[in-house]
Amino acid sequence: MTASKPGAWQRIRYIFGGTLPPSMSDWVLVDLTGPGATRRYLMRFLLPVLPVLCLFLLTPGPLWIGLSMMALLYLPLVYFTVALVYVYRRHRLVSHGFDPELARAAERRRADADRIAYESRHQRG
Template structure:
């Protein structure tokens, strides 16, 4: 059985912090625990940041006619700061998102840890002759 994905409008709502209907509960857990969960988190943050940057660009460059280089540097620093703080709190943010969809606290982190440990055991069994030393 495959996991049911939200449509684009629902995904946008999810990206800005909204709660999806219960039928997407498994997808939310999948989204928070796949190996690319951090990339997905950054993309969700960019979906929030890009419209704000576009409005700021229009106001600063087009309406107020600031120098293009100053506007681009300012917007670049804004992206840097936004992603920096987003990455600092990424595990808490993703765990909160999963908890909002009905899973226990820190469940996504526990699942990611278990998946990583299973992968490590599989690797050690294959390539280390069962020796699980790190």
């Protein structure tokens, strides 16, 4: 399969939950399970909200009031976004026709590497 990348409109549609054509399945798989997948997910959810929240800084009064209102909305958003990384990743994999267990592939690789390193350090006798 060729490794085609989505165009600007396709990428925007993808970020907002749309699916990409099967010709881009390699790109989708790397985006959802490859290195930096969690970082990209967090950036897509947490950064676009910041300009909207900055409108609270226009609230009359001391600066801490606007910052407090921003924090009251942003901190729970951060918490739930981090908590739902795995659920979101599984959903996106299924919507693109992949096995949802691929969401755990990186965790399995790390666990296998840890097990091998442990067994090499502590030879079983």
